[in-house]
Amino acid sequence: MTNSTQQPESIVIVGGGTAGWMCAAYLAAKWSKRYHITLIESAQIGTVGVGEGSTPFLKQFFAELGWQESDWMPACDATYKTGIEFSNWTSNERFKRYFHPFFSALDLDTAEHFFANCNQLRKGKNAAVRPEQFFSAATMAEAAVSPVSTSLGGDIDYAYHFDASKLAGCLRNFAVQQSVTHLTGNVLNVQCTNGHVTQLETDCSAPLTATLFIDCSGFRGLLMKQGLGQSLQSYQDCLFNDRAVAIPTPHNSPLQAITPQTRSEGLSCGWMWNIPLTSRIGNGYVYSSQFCSPEQAEAELRLRLNISDETP
Ligand SMILES: Cc1cc2nc3c(=O)[nH]c(=O)nc-3n(C[C@H](O)[C@H](O)[C@H](O)COP(=O)(O)OP(=O)(O)OC[C@H]3O[C@@H](n4cnc5c(N)ncnc54)[C@H](O)[C@@H]3O)c2cc1C
Structure with a gap:
């Protein structure tokens, strides 16, 4: 303005x-x-x-500030993120678990095959389209290794949790x-x-x-x-989730592993996130108030995290 x-x-x-x-x-x-x-x-x-949880663009943002990872990551309990694991988002058994990887130069050749296969699938043909078979980020997440490497060639794109x-x-x-x-x-x-x-x-x-x-x-x-008298345009008619409840847990609780990925899991009235930091695990349930009360949402999240009502 x-x-x-x-x-x-x-x-x-x-x-x-x-x-x-x-x-x-x-x-x-x-x-x-x-x-x-x-x-x-x-x-x-x-x-x-x-x-x-960020996308890889945040890496570029810090570079613009002239920040090294050592300048801010330890201070913000930050961890690396190579992608997002989505589970239980669909009843289609084939995609019950889906890993959304961040792209890196290591994947240039295999990505071509991935996109070609996706086109085949769109045309009704059977083709391998699981991203984890084509992108190195998924392998890194699976192996719980850092995406920062001096030995691998090419730029590996990654993001952060903080x-x-x-x-x-x-x-x-x-x-x-x-x-x-x-x-x-x-x-x-x-x-x-x-x-x-x-x-x-x-x-x-x-x-x-x-x-x-x-x-x-x-x-x-x-x-x-x-x-200026501008108003926001509501997307409530197609974006149903309008509430969230967050319950961080310590590292000695279930779902504790620090792996370089965000976990996103479908629950009954929305989805939960699971984000590993060095100091704690961030968990939360994004849900629709049309289908679920705050109490029900918290109870469902606690059940999923296997923690009692008293645990903060
Ligand atoms: C449950 C949940 C999970 C999310 N997860 C992610 C995620 O994983 N990754 C991601 O990138 N984003 C995520 N987001 C979105 C992200 O958190 C928000 O987009 C972001 O925090 C919004 O920041 P903001 O600075 O725009 O607004 P706010 O944090 O709301 O800050 C507004 C500021 O304006 C000030 N202010 C307001 N009115 C006045 C006034 N009259 N005078 C002076 N100051 C005023 C307030 O004091 C405050 O400082 C999530 C959001 C939610 C709700």
């Missing part, structure tokens, strides 16, 4: 969740010498705080070190002129003006909705 076509001289980011701090860190890494960047976040309005709150903290420290101004307070009013955000009134500072405002206020969509 710019208020002119000129290059911005100052940038204000509203929100200090994953989106806000990723944005601040990236802009600071690229532009902190040229532009004054401010991030304001509310102490009263919390962040979503979950979101422990503690989202700790990662937000690392990004915040980095951004502030790069001279991002961090304000803790609430944006009370969004002022607009001619369809552009011009000023934010807050309870912690003088009104904030900027040439570029970035809305990272999460579901509130403060600038987009309150300021």
